Amino acid sequence: MTATADAPHLLVVDDDSRLRALLQRFLTEQGFRITAAADAAAARHALTSVAFDLMVLDVMMPGESGLELTESLRREGQDVPILMLTARGAPDDRVTGFEHGVDDYLAKPFDPRELALRIRTILRRAAPPPVADLSGGPVQLGIRWFDPQRAELRGPEGVVRLTGGEQALLLALAARPNEVLSREEIAEALGTPEAGERAIDVQVTRLRRKIEPDPREPRFVQTVRHRGYILRPGA
Missing domain, CATH: 3.40.50.2300 (Response regulator)
Known part of the structure; x- marks a missing residue:
């Protein structure tokens, strides 16, 4: 080839x-x-x-x-x-x-x-996902919003840059808002099924820095003890 x-x-x-x-x-x-x-x-x-x-x-x-x-x-x-x-x-x-x-x-x-x-x-x-695969509208995250159809995070400052891992993580969470995703499910969504818990936690921490008003007190990507993470959209 x-x-x-x-x-x-x-x-x-x-x-x-x-x-x-x-x-x-x-x-x-x-x-x-x-x-x-x-x-x-x-x-x-x-x-x-x-x-x-x-x-x-x-x-x-x-x-x-x-x-x-x-x-x-x-x-x-x-x-x-x-x-x-x-x-x-x-x-x-x-x-x-x-x-x-x-x-x-x-x-x-x-x-x-x-x-x-x-x-x-x-x-x-x-790669941006096919529009037909995601029917949901933008997900509000305080002053920012995530468009699943474009896999794009925006805010008052314009497009917020995401790494591929951060983008895949937010897509997985946004596809199932208000549902708990285990670390294993997140690892599969990121295409790294062998990733350990700490590696997933690191990706979540990096994403929180870009969407949370205070990453130390997350409002949108919350930890569910012993189970995983949940996305709770809101203004």
Whole structure:
């Protein structure tokens, strides 16, 4: 399979030239368009000129690490989905990645087929859902509102940027307002069924920062002890 002009465009960032070349070749064969960068500085330069569909990012790089780059990009409002590659795949490492704003986490060594599968899962999650699939109107969240048909959060300041994970989480909650969703159900909706409870809690915390007047006292995304989370829309 060769990449077409409208194929998803990925930015692969890894300081290991051999792995970078292998990833570039394999992902091109999988039908993706690929731009490669050797470090965070080269990635930043590429991001200034291209709107990438997803970034595959190594966590351990000389200079600015993958986690530092992710955190910086999120602060700057960059919502490009990020799949982090790392030699450390313990649950705490995954949670740290989610806390910094990554959308998924894959430990080295990995099966290239799993990498391609996870990339496609993130891209599906980030894509606006078909209008026909969601009949509900906008969900009011105080001074902001979420349009499920556009998968778009808006407020007085305009469109509020959401990462792919935050968008998928809010879509799942908005599809079943005033119903409790277990962490397992949320993990399935996010396309990360293997995610632990702490990883889900981190995603909820990140979403609350964007919709709650006071994230420490959430009004809209509430915790139901021992059961999960519930979205309670309202003005």
